[in-house]
Each structure stands twice: as structure tokens, then as C-alpha cells.
Amino acid sequence: MTRDIGIGTKLIQSGVFDIAQAQSRIETANLNQNQLDLILDLAAKSANPDDLITALLKNKAWLDLPQPTLIKLSAVLGVSEKIYDWLDKRPGMIPALNQELSTNRIELISSFLNTVSDLSGDQARAALKQRYQQQVITIASCDLTGEASFAQVSQELSWLADAVLSSALCIAERELPEAAKQVSIAVIALGKTGGIELNYISDVDVVFVASPKSDVEESVALTAGTKLASLMMRICSEPTIDGVIWPVDAALRPEGKAGALVRTISSYLSYYDRWAETWEFQALLKARYSTGDEQLAQEFIQQTQELVWVAVSKPNFVTNARRMRARVEENISEREQGRQIKLGRGGLRDIEFTVQLLQLVHARTDETLRTGNTLLGLAALAQGGYVGRSDAELLRNHYIWLRTLEHRLQLRQMTRTQVLPETEFELRILGRAMEFKVDPANELLSNWKDLANQVRNLHEKLFYRPLLDAVAILPSEAIRLSESEAETRLTALGYLDAKSALRHIEALTKGAKRRAAIQRTLLPVLLNWWSAGPSPDRSLLAFRRLSEALGDTPWFLSSLRDDAQVAERVARVTGASEFLVDLLLRAPESLAMLSNDLELTPKREAELIFECQTIASRYLSDSERAVGALRSLRRRELVRIAAASVLNLISVDEVGKAITDLNRSVLDAALKVVEHQVALTLPNGVATDFAIIAMGRFGGAELGFGSDLDVLFVHRPHPGSDETQTTPVATKIASELRSLLMAPHPDPAIELDADLRPEGKKGPLVRTLDSYQAYYQRWSITWESQALLRAEFAAGNRDVADEFLQIVNPLRWPSSGIDSDQLRDVRLLKARMEAERLPKGADPALHLKLGKGGLSDVEWVAQLIQMRYSAKHSELQTTSTIETLLAAAELNLVSDSDAQILISAWRFSSQIRNGFILSLGKSSDSITTDQNQLRALSYLLNYPVDNSNQLVDDYLRTARRAREVFERLFYDS
Missing domain, CATH: 3.30.460.10 (Beta Polymerase, domain 2)
Incomplete structure (x- = not known):
């Protein structure tokens, strides 16, 4: 009984996992005390005491081997089940445990050739494989006993x-x-x-x-x-x-x-x-x-x-290499996340990639870096001053540890694997094989996690920080690149003007101020992110301009330093959107919005109305100051909406509504100020009620960042007032309002386009309700009725706007639908627009508005449905294209699939139009063929920068499907 307790205690001390099973096997093995003590001693030193005990009990003759041989055998069996199988099958291979590693490659090859020299067929293959196994046993023996590095x-x-x-x-x-x-x-x-x-x-x-x-x-x-x-x-x-x-x-x-x-x-x-x-x-x-x-x-x-x-001099060489590395990491299965020591974050591939990339960038001019071996390459980089010695030593140690871990993983079954096991038993074996003794499984996982984080951070440090040191006043402790070497590295990162980039880095980091110190910490990470974008040069310049505009503002750099999300968002904004950068430069303090998702949520219309009316009341007697303040507020809110869009926090539908709500609120407050100013110039005041009707995408709450505001101006004279006297007053209000909104100012202008009014540019700018009613009853043609489908209140007197809408409702939602002549007119007008209004030389397949499957196709289908059926179905009485199509599908006027195809095409085209404004700062109705512009657009829309044709292909496919639906619903139904 005493002996049983002693064995159990020793098994526990030896690290045996299944105590009961091991003790049972020992008890039935008929061992003498020397054999028992020897097995327990070997088990205590083994990575896998359970399997070692099983193997030695099955092959008790091995216990009689010379002690040096038995120690090597135990070391190997504790790690590798496969080598145990080899030795169990062919005990004659045991002497291979005592062989030394080769010191001469040619001699090793010769010994193998001698093995197969007189053999062929199956005999030759068998002899080769057995000789291979013998050599692996020798290598594993030297490896696992510490005889070989x-x-x-x-x-x-x-x-x-x-x-x-x-x-x-x-x-x-x-x-x-x-x-x-x-x-x-x-x-x-x-x-x-x-x-x-x-x-x-x-x-x-x-x-x-x-x-x-x-x-x-x-x-x-x-x-x-x-x-x-x-x-x-x-x-x-x-x-x-x-x-x-x-x-x-x-x-x-x-x-x-x-x-x-x-x-x-x-x-x-x-x-x-x-x-x-x-x-x-x-x-x-x-x-x-x-x-x-x-x-x-x-x-x-x-x-x-x-x-x-x-x-490395090929265009986008480093960028493409980095993207390929990112794709490998993204393709790791969810099950392997955090356990993939080769391809995962902070794994072997990160180290190998870092070394290879630095070699490829600098070995063009420094032949000492030309080696295919990772450790030799790292040593050469340190010797040449491209990597700091302490960092190189750290990376070297991490690499050796990871490769050793990989070897231990593979030796277990002699299988190709780089994934840490999931079971505690296997993790314990691996942990003990890696010299963790107290809590092997958890110590192993903890060490791997810490090491992976260090490796990932070292990549950024090694590749980007030396660029800063190259322009520092004093060289860093570890490394300083020459100016030409830094330019070489910047060029490899995709900078087209490396000299200018280096000057920007110098300007941001020079001096001993706290600001420069923080920039020196931030820039390596930012340079990394920018190099993945369409124009690293533009991104760096934008960041420099914003940094200089904000000066020593305390929250800016500290937020970037302390909040990784803010830093990444700044990198995204400066890399993706010229439009947003331009707005931010007018008021850099708006960058603070990036720190909080709530700050990037577009404000509700009620909040906007309150703020705008407060400004109007404050500056009621100074129209220029009032409208200037309103335009500044509009710029601030455009920053909020644009940033949310660039950061993928809101949809294109939400963008349209947010911009519409903003413009309505600003327009209403500006109109209030202008009416007050005009009233002050008249003895009896304005004497008419004035309203602005939103038309087009403004009326549909579908505005983009580059949209003008389509409007109609309408007024209703007060009782007893003469129309001939009030119409000039109303016209003055409209003209003054347009002038103030377009006047030179640091903030973006607001253009009111009244070309959809009766008689177009030839007609009066402003009409009374009676004048509109008389015109529409007598002269209105089909296209004007169609345009009125989008009419909605925008600003001014709500009662006047409601009266106007009551006047036009029978025109846009005719009780009997439209007759065959009107249907023909609509179809002919659409065909003529495609033939005449498409810009000369434009590709119909790529024109977002008038091209095949573009915005016009989708909107005209929706509007035709409204003209035909909206009087019978109030659900169709909406100014929104998407709401119309959804309602039509609900009413079975179109199929769900057709509606979704049209909606997808409309949204995609709208996204691309917004994308042009956001990325390039200019509007475009046609997808560009300029590759630089297409790269910028692709990046903004989250398409691969190095495969921007994917965006074009997706658009063409979406538009083609929409065109097929359009032709069937518009011409054939």
C-alpha cells in the first residue's frame, strides 16, 4: 500500500496527465525497483510522460540501452509519436540516435546516393525512405537534447x-x-x-x-x-x-x-x-x-x-506585397484565429515578411543584404544599419522561439501543421517540450500571445520609424538611414515624390517640443496605413496641413497617440477624402468628432432647425453675418456627415436624408433673415407669404455631397395686397437669398437652381399660387407633371407650400392615371434624353446618371409607376425613389426581385457619385478611366486599390441587370 502511494506521488511529480492509467500499467508490468525508478526519472524529464511510460513498458528491452542512448530516446519519444512508430517497427534504427549532425552537405548527399546506388524500383524507394527516417531521428535527437541549435x-x-x-x-x-x-x-x-x-x-x-x-x-x-x-x-x-x-x-x-x-x-x-x-x-x-x-x-x-x-522599383511593389500578406491573414479560418503561429497575426510570416521586404527595398544598392536565409538577412540588416541591433536581436529570438515551437508541433505526428492544439493534453506536451514546467499549457499560450503582439509592433517599428530617424536632428540610439536610403524606402512604400515626403516628415518631427515628440511616435503607424491607400503623398501632405492648422491644440495629438481608433480614422480620412480634408482645413477643430461614434451621427432635423433659427434670431439685423454663420454651421454638419460616410458608419440613404435635412434647416433660417431685411426697406413690410418648394433629389431627400438644390419659389399676397406689387418683393427676396448663399465666403456655397419652374429660365423666377395654378391648368406638359412628383416643402411659409402641393397633386397623381399619348410622350422624352443629353464622347455604359442602368433609368421607372397608379394607391404618393419601388413591390405592381435590382443599382450609382466628391473633391456623372482617380474612388468605396477594375466590373454588372429590368418595365409593360 505504501508503495502504491509512492508511485502515484511520483507520477504526479513527473507531470503524468492520466495518473490512474499510468499507475495501472506500471503495476501490471512486473518491473523491478531499478526499472521503475528509471522509468519515473525519465518520465519526469519528458515532454509527454504518459506516452513515454507506455512506450518503455511495451519495449522493456530499451531500458537496457546505454544511459546516453536511453536519455536521447526518451527525449525523442516524449515529443514524437511518429518517430516512436518508426523505432517500434525498426529497432535497428536506434543507433541513429547517437549519430552527429553532418558537417558537410556534399558528404550527406553522397551517403544517400550510396544507399540507392545499386537499387531501383520499390527497393530503391524503400531504402531512400528508411535512410531519410534514420537521418530525421538523428536530427531530432540532437535537437531535443540541446546538442544542436x-x-x-x-x-x-x-x-x-x-x-x-x-x-x-x-x-x-x-x-x-x-x-x-x-x-x-x-x-x-x-x-x-x-x-x-x-x-x-x-x-x-x-x-x-x-x-x-x-x-x-x-x-x-x-x-x-x-x-x-x-x-x-x-x-x-x-x-x-x-x-x-x-x-x-x-x-x-x-x-x-x-x-x-x-x-x-x-x-x-x-x-x-x-x-x-x-x-x-x-x-x-x-x-x-x-x-x-x-x-x-x-x-x-x-x-x-x-x-x-x-x-522593388516596379509600381506598387511594396504595397502589393503588403496587401498579399494581409489577404493571407484574412483567409485564416475562424477556428484557427489566435492559434496559427505561421500565418496569423504576429506569427512567423510577419517576421519573414519584415526581413524580406527590407532586403528587397535596400539590397538593390547594398549587396551584403542578398541572402535567402531569414536569420542571416536579419543580421545583415542590423550590420548595415537598417535595423537597430536591439530590435534585430529581439526579432531573432522571437523567430527562433516560433520556429522551435513549429518544429515541436510537427514532430508530434510528422505532419505539416502550424496551428496550436486545442486540447489541454496536447498543449501540456507542447508546453513541456518548450521548457515550461509549472503550468505548461497556460504558460505556452501566454508567451505566444505576448510574443505575437511584440512581433506585430516590431514590423511597424522596423519598417517605418527609421524614416523619421533619417530626418531627425540627432540620430537615434539604434539606427539612422541616410537621406537616399530613406527616399528608397519611401519610394518602395508607394510615395511618388520621396523628397517632398521626407520634407513633410522633417517638418512634422523637428524640434524638441512635445508636439514633435508625439508626431515621432505617431508617424510610423500612420505611414503604414497611408501606404495601403491610393496616394500616400497626398495623405501625408493632408496630415501635415491639418497638424499645422491645429498647432499645439492639446486634444489633437494626444487623442491620436492615446486612441488607436482616432489615429486610424485620421489616417482613413486623410488618405481617402480630399473633400473632407478641405472642409476640415477651414475649421480643423471639427476633427474632434472622430473620437466618438455618437459625434458622427447626423443630427436630427429638429436639432438642426433649432440651431439654425437661433443663429437667425441672433443676427437678424445683419443678413451677411447671419447667412455666413449658417454656412459655417452647414460646413460643420457636412464634416459630420462626410466623415460618417468615409468611415462607413452610415448608408447612402442616410447620407441623402441627412444632407436634405441640413439644407432645409439652413435654407429656412436664411430665408427668415432675408425676409426681415427686405421688410425693413418697405413701408408696409413684405405683404406676402413666401415659400420654397424642393424639387428633384432635394424633394426626394436624396441629395448627395455635390448636389445643387432644385427649387421653385412661390408666394401668396396678403389679402388686399396687389400681386403686381408683391411679386417684385418676392422676387427680391429670392434673388437676395440666392446671392447671399452664393457670396464669396470661407465655407461652401449653396446654389439654388430654379430651372424647373414654368417656362424654365425664360419664365419669372417667382410666381403666386394663382399664377402656378393657371399655368399648370392651361400650359403644363407631361414632363412638368413628372417633375412635380418630387415637389416637397423646403422652407418658408408651410401653409403656402401646402396650398401649392394641393394645386399640383392632381397633376402628378392623376385620378385616371396617364393616357396612351402621355405614356408615349414619357417614353419618347426618355429616349431623346439618352440620345441628346449624354455628353459627347461619354460611354453610355459608364454614365451614372443618363447611362444604361443608371440613375435616370431607375427614377423614370419609379415615376412612371407613380403617374399610372398613385391616385389609386396612396402608398405611391411619395417623393422618394426607393420608397416608390418598395411600395410598388408590396402592391405587386413589380416583382420583389425587379424592385431590388433597381434599388441596388440606384444606391450603387449614388454611392459612386458621392464617392467622386468625397475622394477627389469634384463631381462626376461618369466613371473615370483615369487609373489614379479610379484607385482613389476604389479605396473610398472599400474596393482593392490594386484591382480598381473590380469596382468597374461590379458597376457594369449591376447596371446591366437594372437596364434589363428598366426596358421590360418602362417600354414593354
């Missing part, structure tokens, strides 16, 4: 790959002797194999280069080379009774898996010169001779390496 282990694994590939090629040439006579093959290692930093289990990335042997046609040689390469790959990757070595992956070749497996050097160069993408040059950075014709391989490497180091 990470660098030595990854080098040995890379040399092992060369040895396996050499043996596989030897077997292939023996089995395909005719092919071997026709072609010389060189195998170029890429990826981790090429960088001499391979994992235990990984795809071995290669490309195959061929050269015809004398008197052999190139096509014949390429066919022969393809046969040899294919067989060589199968030898390594086909499963047999001895298992699989690893897959040989040639997908990094030109055109990927769809491309030729084997090419000549000239074919490779032709492709790289004309078609290669960013990632393909990054891949070539690690190109290294592996096996085959060494002279051919070195010729390939020599000719392609020059392409690698000049690739």
Missing part, C-alpha cells in the same frame, strides 16, 4: 532535402535512361529549402530548369525533363508501406500549376520580364541550387537574381 537543425533538414532530391533524381534517371540522355536538369530550391531553414515537415518548394543535351531538340528535351521531374516528385511524395517523405511542390513556377513543369532559362526570363507578379520575385529571393546540373543552376540563379533586386 535551431540554425543547425534547419540547415541539416535543408541538406537532408537536397540529399533526398538528389537520390530521387538518381532513381528517376536510372528508371528513365532515354530521358536522362536527352536533357540536363537543375533543381532550384525555393522557400525554406532554398533559404536553408527547412522544417521537419514542409512542402519542399522547387522549380526545374532544363537544357537540351547536344543534338537534342528543345521540345524533345523539355518532354524528357518533364518525365524526369514528374517521376522524381512522385518518388518523394507517393505513400508506400514506409510512408511518405514529403511533397515536392513546384507551384511557384511561372503560371503556377497551370504552367509548364520544366522550362529553359530563356523561357523563365521571358516570363519574369513580362508577366511575373510581386510574390514571384519574393520567391526568387530564396533561390538556391539543390541538385542536378550545378552549372545550369548557377546560370539560372545569376540571371534571375538581378530581377529580384530591381523588382
